[in-house]
Amino acid sequence: MSAKKNMILISLIIGFTFTSIAQPIEISVSGTPTFEPSLIRISEAGNDFTNNTIESSTQSFISISAINFWDRLSKQFGYRVTAYKTDINMHPSLILEIKRGSNRHGHFNKSRIYHGRNWQPVTNTPVYFFSGSAPTYNIPVSYRIRNISVLIPADDFETTVIFTVYEN
Amino acid sequence: MRRRLSIGLTIIFIVFTLRVQSQSGQSQGHGLTISIPEVVMLGLEATSSKSIVLNPESPNTAGLALDFANSHNSDLWINYSSITDGGAGHLRSVTVAVTGPIPKGVDLKVSASHDAGKGKGAVGVPLGQVILSAEAQNIITGIGSCYTGAGVNNGHRLTYSLELKDPDSYAALDYGGSTGLTVIYTLTDSK
Known part of the structure; x- marks a missing residue:
């Protein structure tokens, strides 16, 4: 192999090293969940709230894509997503739970998602949410x-x- | 030598390529707000009518006085749901006041029992018997975030009694038929 080819290899190694440091998969979250105040109501004096559990009226949306050129090209990378919360002002009795929906848009039907369809609590330590493959x-x-x-x-x-x- | 270098570089290239697969994660998040509203709800409950009648018994024998012994009623219950902001000292009270003329010579009194224990939270503490007047007076204090349960046998039972103001006030009694009064309970921030 010529010195020129060696230089190309070295350049690729450096390039991939930086790529690896720069993280190969990115996640973006859009939308903010909101809870309708009208759901928090009391039917009669002396009672607790009618609903002790309320679901957000709006959802957020997660998108997964690859930064790595080869992964983006192949669309065959696998990933897993964890979730946790950092409290600004949270009451210890309140339990926040999340689940994912089934609708999503992938590339050429290569995207697959596993788990995360059931309600699960979000705590202050990261827990596994769902996994998948290909940009979604x-x-x-x-x-x-x-x-x-x-x-x-x-x-x-x-x-x-x-x-x-x-x-x- | 060059061949070995090329093989070595190729191996390193493959290793770094694989290494790309095992890097630390990338994160993104969003804020989330849950608003718990202030709640102030109070209700009166009774098995039948919320209107009660208190009438002393007339004497059967000339020379005897009106008998107030049975002029009492415990049919009403007071229920409430309350959410305060949780700040120190931010408690609520139930006040009671009456509108309408109380017959001369008698006192209309009311007391609240301790909470029946069917609800949860910082329920209030009754203050004992209150002589009703047009001025609002505390009857239950120390109410925080709580609920008493709804309906009869929940919350605080109210006991009304009509009593002769004092033995000397008998002369003030005046036949006037029925006197309709309205008793008003208010759940309010403690002063």
Whole structure:
């Protein structure tokens, strides 16, 4: 092999090293879930809230794509997504849960998604949410809050939900 | 030598290519807000009518006084749901006041029992018997975020009694038929 070919190989190695540091798969989240205030109501004096669990009226959407040129080209990379939350002002009794919907848009029907169809709690430590393969766009994520009660002080409770994608 | 170098570089290339597959994750998130509203709800419950009648018994024998012994009623229950903002000292009270003329010579009194324990949270504490007047007075205090349960046998039972103001006030009694009064309960922030 000539010195020129060696230089090309070295360049590729450096290039791939930087690519590897730059992370090969990216995740983007759009949309913000909202909870309708009208769902939090009391039917009669003396009662707790009618619904102790409310589901968001809007969803957020997760898209997974590859940064790596070869992965993007092949559309055959595998990934897994974890979820956790960081609380800004959250009551310990409130339980946040998520699940994904089935609708999504993939590339040439190569995208596959596994798990995440059942409600699961989001805690302050990352937990596995779902996995899949190939670029996939607009995976809907629904949210619900459990344990809503008049025993919780009136306040605006805030948290940030963070999704992380790892390449399998 | 060159051939070995090329093989070595090729191996390194493959290793780095594979290494790409095992890098740390990339994250993105969004905010989420849940608003728990303030709640102030109070209701009166009774097995039948919420209107009650208190009338002392007339004496059967000339020379005896009106008998107030049975002029009491415990048919009403007070229920409430309350959410405060949870701040220190942010509690609520139930006040009671009456509109309309209370007959001369008598006191209309009301007391609330302790909570029946069917609900949850920081339910209030009754203050004991209150002599009703047009001025709002506390009858239950220390209410935080709680619910008592709805309907009769939930919350606090109210006991009304009509009593002679004092022995000397008998002269003030005036035959006037029925006097209709309205008793108003309010769940309000404690002052």
